[in-house]
Amino acid sequence: MIIWLKILLFILGFIILKWIIIAIIFREEIRTAQKKDPAAKSFLEVLLLYEGLHALIAHRIAHFFYKCHLFFIARLISQIARHMTGIEIHPGAQIGRRFFIDHGMGVVIGETAIIGDDVLLYQGVTLGGTGLEKGKRHPTIGNNIVIGAGAKVLGNITIGDNSYIGANAVVIKDVPPNSTIVGVPGRITRQDGRKIDVSLDHIHILDPIMQKIEELQKRIEGLEKRRPL
Numbered sequence: 001m002i003i004w005l006k007i008l009l010f011i012l013g014f015i016i017l018k019w020i021i022i023a024i025i026f027r028e029e030i031r032t033a034q035k036k037d038p039a040a041k042s043f044l045e046v047l048l049l050y051e052g053l054h055a056l057i058a059h060r061i062a063h064f065f066y067k068c069h070l071f072f073i074a075r076l077i078s079q080i081a082r083h084m085t086g087i088e089i090h091p092g093a094q095i096g097r098r099f100f101i102d103h104g105m106g107v108v109i110g111e112t113a114i115i116g117d118d119v120l121l122y123q124g125v126t127l128g129g130t131g132l133e134k135g136k137r138h139p140t141i142g143n144n145i146v147i148g149a150g151a152k153v154l155g156n157i158t159i160g161d162n163s164y165i166g167a168n169a170v171v172i173k174d175v176p177p178n179s180t181i182v183g184v185p186g187r188i189t190r191q192d193g194r195k196i197d198v199s200l201d202h203i204h205i206l207d208p209i210m211q212k213i214e215e216l217q218k219r220i221e222g223l224e225k226r227r228p229l
C-alpha cells in the first residue's frame with residue numbers, strides 16, 4: 001500500500017514540476033494571452049486550459065526535432081498536438097516570440113511559414129500554400145499582426161508589420177506595413193491610420209465565374225456568326 005502511495009506521489013510531483021517548468025519557460029506567452037484575451041481570468045487558467053498555448057508548446061518541441069532532421073518524430077509530435085488541440089502547425093514553421101492563438105480550432109500553419117513577434121491568430125486561420133510548388137510556399141508574417149477568424153493567407157507573400165487581416169479575408173498578395181485588409185480577395189481599407197476608399201459593396205461584387213461564363217458566351221456567339229450551324 002505504502003509503495004503505491006509513493007508511486008502516486010512521485011507521478012503527482014512529476015506532473016506539478018512539469019507545469020512549473022512550462023510556466024517559467026512560457027511566461028511571456030501566458031502574459032500575452034492574458035493581455036490579448038479579455039476572457040482570460042488568470043495565469044493558471046491560461047497555463048492549464050488554453051489550447052493555443054499547448055499547441056505552441058508542442059510546436060517548440062517538434063520544431064527542435066525538425067531542426068535536428070528527425071522529421072518523423074517532429075511530425076508525430078505535431079500530429080498528436082493536432083488531435084489534442086485542433087491546431088495544426090507544421091514542425092518546420094518558424095514562430096517568433098509572444099505568439100498567441102485564441103480559441104484555435106481549425107488553425108493550419110504550413111511548413112515554410114515564418115511568423116514574427118507579437119502575432120495573434122484566431123480560430124480557422126490558414127497560413128497555406130497555393131499549389132503543389134516546392135520551396136518557400138507559405139506566407140511570411142511580420143511583427144505585431146492580428147489575423148482574424150477564418151482568414152486565409154496564401155502563398156509566398158509578406159504581411160507587413162502592424163497590420164490587421166479581417167475575419168474571413170483571403171489574402172494572396174503582399175501587404176504593406178500598417179495596413180488593414182478585408183474581403184475576398186483581400187483589399188486594403190486602412191493604411192498608416194488613413195482610411196482607403198474602396199468599395200466594400202459585397203452585393204454588387206463581380207463574380208469571377210459569371211465573368212468567365214459571359215466571356216465564353218461571347219466567344220461562342222462570335223464563332224456561330226463566323227460559321228452558322
Ligand SMILES: CC(C)(COP(=O)(O)OP(=O)(O)OC[C@H]1O[C@@H](n2cnc3c(N)ncnc32)[C@H](O)[C@@H]1OP(=O)(O)O)[C@@H](O)C(=O)NCCC(=O)NCCS
Nearest residue numbers: 122147148149164165166167168180181182183189190200
Ligand atoms: C478587419 C478589422 C480588424 C477591421 O477593424 P477596423 O479598423 O475597426 O476597421 P473599420 O471599422 O475601419 O472597417 C473598414 C471597413 O471594412 C469593413 N470590415 C471590417 N471588417 C471586415 C471583415 N472582416 N470583412 C469584410 N469587411 C469588413 C467595415 O464594415 C468597414 O467598411 P466601411 O468602410 O464601408 O464602413 C476587424 O473588423 C476584424 O475583422 N477583426 C478580426 C476580429 C476577429 O476575428 N475576431 C474573432 C474573435 S473570436
